[in-house]
Amino acid sequence: MFRKVIVLLLLITLTSAWWLQKPPRATKETLSQLDGEIRKLLKEDPERIGGFVRLAFHDCVGRGRCDGCIDHHNHDNKGLAVYTKVLNNLFTKFSNRITRADLYAFAAIVAANYASTSGPDAVFKMNRFKVGRRDCSRSGQEDDNAETFPGPNMQNVHELVNFFNKTFGLNLRETVALMGAHSLGRLRTKNSGFEGPWIAEVVQKNGANILDSRYYLEIVAVHWFLKVMPTNNKRHQWQREGPSMGVGNSVNASLNAQPDNILIHSDAALAFNFHLDENGAFKPGKECIMCSIVDPPPAGDLPCCDIKSAGRQLCIDYALNNTIWMHDFTDVFYKMIDNPDGKLTLPISVPVRPRPPPHRRLKHDSKNQDEKEAQDDVAFEKIKQKPV
Ligand code: HEM
Ligand SMILES: *[C@@H]1O[C@H](CO)[C@@H](O)[C@H](O)[C@H]1NC(C)=O
Numbered sequence: 001m002f003r004k005v006i007v008l009l010l011l012i013t014l015t016s017a018w019w020l021q022k023p024p025r026a027t028k029e030t031l032s033q034l035d036g037e038i039r040k041l042l043k044e045d046p047e048r049i050g051g052f053v054r055l056a057f058h059d060c061v062g063r064g065r066c067d068g069c070i071d072h073h074n075h076d077n078k079g080l081a082v083y084t085k086v087l088n089n090l091f092t093k094f095s096n097r098i099t100r101a102d103l104y105a106f107a108a109i110v111a112a113n114y115a116s117t118s119g120p121d122a123v124f125k126m127n128r129f130k131v132g133r134r135d136c137s138r139s140g141q142e143d144d145n146a147e148t149f150p151g152p153n154m155q156n157v158h159e160l161v162n163f164f165n166k167t168f169g170l171n172l173r174e175t176v177a178l179m180g181a182h183s184l185g186r187l188r189t190k191n192s193g194f195e196g197p198w199i200a201e202v203v204q205k206n207g208a209n210i211l212d213s214r215y216y217l218e219i220v221a222v223h224w225f226l227k228v229m230p231t232n233n234k235r236h237q238w239q240r241e242g243p244s245m246g247v248g249n250s251v252n253a254s255l256n257a258q259p260d261n262i263l264i265h266s267d268a269a270l271a272f273n274f275h276l277d278e279n280g281a282f283k284p285g286k287e288c289i290m291c292s293i294v295d296p297p298p299a300g301d302l303p304c305c306d307i308k309s310a311g312r313q314l315c316i317d318y319a320l321n322n323t324i325w326m327h328d329f330t331d332v333f334y335k336m337i338d339n340p341d342g343k344l345t346l347p348i349s350v351p352v353r354p355r356p357p358p359h360r361r362l363k364h365d366s367k368n369q370d371e372k373e374a375q376d377d378v379a380f381e382k383i384k385q386k387p388v
């Protein structure tokens, strides 16, 4: 008898420990409610589109892959705190229904879909989203393990492929396709030391909030000139205006105020090869212009940069056909957010909120449990009714 009780107790302890450890798997219904909430956030502030997409990338880099942990002390994560803040707020309201890692990844999927529906080729599908990413043990503490992000001064496409192959197992085509995420959002002096969007308003209305292959057209069809940032001489960005002094190519960016969009080396390196020093300036004698494929080189003493790049033809293909890019981008974006450990599953539909299994209810006063669930439901209704 005694033994039986002990065995029973042991069983209960073991199973409940197992149960508690298991992260929640968001259901179709939870995701659909979150979809509505996230779209409201995007409508409220469209800058969140780029913000959420960048956040998912940064969350998926590192040992834990997509793990709901962002280290805000890491300089490469500068600017992400405003986006984790708003999503963490949502997470609190949906706690026990989704992991933080799933929420960050899902927010990016919703944002990408939201941004792509503005165009004629709305092919970024959400029904491939899988759930089951595990949060790191320090989830919510905002200090993940040391993670290495790609530098802004990549000089050729091999350096990019090298990073993305090590990090997400990508090949050349996937690497080039993934970088098109930069059709969204912008760079900010206070975060990265660079300034400007990849797609300017004058080029495309709402450009920075539209997900399409315009980014590649910018890389291959525009003359770009390298400028040093007046705020930081370790930061060089590509701008549209020619060198104002007619010498060198690292002229002070503010001598030629940039009204439009920009590229950084890691974008340009998809289709060109450069020789740079550690600050992103040209090595002596290696100055060049990123020449446009459509117009002749501009007058001046600088040669066009080397176009013998394995990524160049892909950039041209994507620039000419958004459907092809969208297709590749969707695939590679899911590859990035889908941890390869095989634990992810498509969400199941659970129309009625599941009750905890009986062995767990044993531990609680079931009246309290019901009350708690009723409170949850009220909170939930409030979220749903919150005005836009
Ligand atoms: C070589 C690889 C990459 C480099 C060097 C790079 C670098 C940067 C930098 C410097 C910024 C500006 C941050 C700021 O000043 O606020 C930025 C923003 C951004 N990045 Fe990347 N990135 C890379 C790859 C990616 C990838 C793979 C994605 C997504 C799949 C991505 C998505 C974004 C987005 C959407 C923004 C705009 C964020 C906003 O508007 O707040 N990037 N990136
Ligand atoms: C990249 O990674 C994949 C799988 O991890 C591998 O098969 C491939 O050979 C790697 N290299 C390139 C350049 O694609």
Ligand SMILES: *[C@@H]1O[C@H](CO)[C@@H](O)[C@H](O)[C@H]1NC(C)=O
Residues within 6 Å of the ligand: 228, 229, 230, 231, 233, 252, 253, 254, 255
């Ligand atoms: C660039 O120009 C600005 C304004 O003329 C000046 O304040 C700044 O010191 C210059 N920076 C460099 C690196 O020359």
Ligand SMILES: *[C@@H]1O[C@H](CO)[C@@H](O)[C@H](O)[C@H]1NC(C)=O
Residues within 6 Å of the ligand: 320, 321, 322, 323, 324
């Ligand atoms: C883009 O590519 C798709 C798929 O290959 C093709 O069906 C479509 O006609 C192409 N569109 C343009 C504008 O070339």
